[in-house]
Amino acid sequence: MSSEQMQIGEVAARTELSLRTIRHYEDAGLVTPSARSQGGFRLYTEADVARLMVIRRMKPFGFTLDEMRALLHATDRLDSGTELPPEEREDLLERIRGFEQAAQQRVEDLRTQLTRAEEFAATLAERLTGTPVS
Template identity: 80%
Template sequence: MDGRHMQIGEVAARTELSLRTIRHYEETGLVVPSARSQGGFRLYTEADVARLMVVRRMKPLGFTLDQMRELLAATDRLDANAPLDGEERERLLERVRGFEEAARRRVAELRTQLARAEEFAATLHERLENATASAR
């Protein structure tokens, strides 16, 4: 990481999240700007952007804010330089594995929904084609 700070507009563009959404995530404690400018503007680092990307990826899978907070707390602890005893490390890894499994299940559910939606759209297209052809 280069230690460079970005203002919220650049972070919004990079994460494809609205300013309002980023501020909401700040209010709920999911992400906290790493610094403030002399003028009081929020300043973010690459680590903050990475954190927001985790949240952005969890949202469409239906994870709640509390679940997002829980996963981030576990990964923060695993990534921290502080030593972990074996039991705590395994507990944290198990928690992350649980989120991975839940994400995989949700992706499979979404794939099924998408396949059904595509079938429906194809059926409508076919009906329109037939109706157009019979009107000629």
């Protein structure tokens, strides 16, 4: 096995995704092992790991599998090395801008939720200790 290829266990460790989750993303068409070993084991490359990291980063934002697929398709087309017609390139960039804006909005929503959660935890701590928590 080439040093640039790794089995699913190593990929799982590097991405902090379970084997089951990686297989699920494979079944959903989001990632495809780059090769198979003679024994039939999935073999992944650094590019596959990078793709899984994009998926992992999208998950907490609540993006659907279809949305993940759409973003990955756009980035795959832009990264393909193929000369794209200007209108297609702009369309792909606009799609990515839409995902970036959605991610920024979700970051703000999460910050609000975190502030509320911290306030709630502080209220509980104050109740338990009888002293205000700052």
